[in-house]
Amino acid sequence: MSIAYKILCLSFLMVAIFPGTAISGDLKGYPQTLWKHLEAVVAVGPRPPGSPALEKLRGYIRSVGKQYADEIREQKFTYQKPGGPTVAMVNIELVFHGKTKKAPLLLGAHYDTRPFADEEKDTYSRKFPIVGANDGGSGTAVLLALAQYLHAHKPERPVRLVFFDGEDYGAKFSSHYFIGSKHYAAQLKKADRKEWPYCVLIIDMVGDKQLQIARETYSSENASWLLKMIDESAQKLKVPQFLNPPKHTVRDDHLPFINIGVPAAVLMDFDYPYWHTLQDTLDKCSPESLYAVFSVVVDAMKRI
């Protein structure tokens, strides 16, 4: 096979994989990088808070941080459900100094996965932990790829990539959710306002093959200007996976920030049939979806 023919075949393949999504020069290779990260995260297995698997993933996040970030910070704390064990939790923050001293942009994702598959139809399956390729995996993969991008392209505004622990720890309708982001927001509340982020953008469940990101209600109410910037980037880049009208109201890691007065939004596709089931696996995700979100966030980030 000639080199020219190989290039031609590769071009057809890329068009087939990424229809309507142009990959600009400085984002070349990122679809593969995103997928490689997601594969690595999922390979660790289910990653509930306090598990050896989650500690293994921390090692992976730290190794990416050592390679690309200006600083790595960690918040260590413990959490105990009534009558349950004391669980050690860690928020990991990759810090990127900007060209300016403006307030930082905080991009967050949870890296833990749900300890039980409580949306499974049969009760036996519900007691097993999920691997969370999409729920926990996809946002982590996007943040890890952003670390590489931010190392190569110093941002104007400083950026903090925060990997939150304990987002999915609680039983349905309980209060044991968003443990890591609640802890982070509580620390911010004690800190000087000069330390506060300019805004927070949470990335969660963005790997679904049939990705459609509609506006989330709390995000629309508290950071509509941020979502407008995201929409403008999606339109400019002709990324069809972003939809304009608000659809779902979702409690996620953006809420603790909204509650203390920091503008915060979440990017999420909540229409995911495998949510909180054992079927939330790698084959339900695609590099195209991860790249759609990654490219829009990279573009919007330059204007925030």
Ligand SMILES: [Zn+2]
């Ligand atoms: Zn979840």
